[in-house]
Amino acid sequence: MKCATHERGNMDFSKTSNQKAIDQAAKTAQKTSHKVELDHLHAMSVTGVEDVPTFTDKTIVIRLKDETLTVSGQNLSVKNLDVTEGKLQIEGQVNALKYSSSSAPTSFAKRIFK
Known part of the structure; x- marks a missing residue:
């Protein structure tokens, strides 16, 4: 200083x-940026979270800065979500993690008339 x-x-x-x-x-x-920590496939914590638009006991969709992370498994539950801090804690059996880009959604007409 x-x-x-x-x-x-x-x-x-x-x-x-x-x-x-x-x-x-x-x-x-x-x-x-974000960080994913997986503990023996039964607990998971994620930082850099902007939103969790949907979640069920089999799928949790996590919106990050420039991408989306989809967590698949069984008996999944959101234990703690703090969007202001960007932190998420999940419990349950995690079977798969899938990243996808967060491109802007296209309109229905644009998809039909490609």
Whole structure:
């Protein structure tokens, strides 16, 4: 940390602009990247979660920054979801993980008249 000023007995230990930029970049990287931890196929935690649009006891769809992660298994349940922190905890038997790109959905007419 940089000691910027020393006036009237007060010292300013504020971060420099470079340090602030580095901190902001780290926070942004944490939000844009994700991490998956699988514990013996029966518990799973995911970071970088933006949304969980649908889930059943056999499938959980997780929306990440630029892609979607689909978890398939049996007796799946969402134990904890914190979208503001981007964290998700799942319990149940995990059989498969499938990534797909989050491309913009096409209209019904565009799909028919390809």
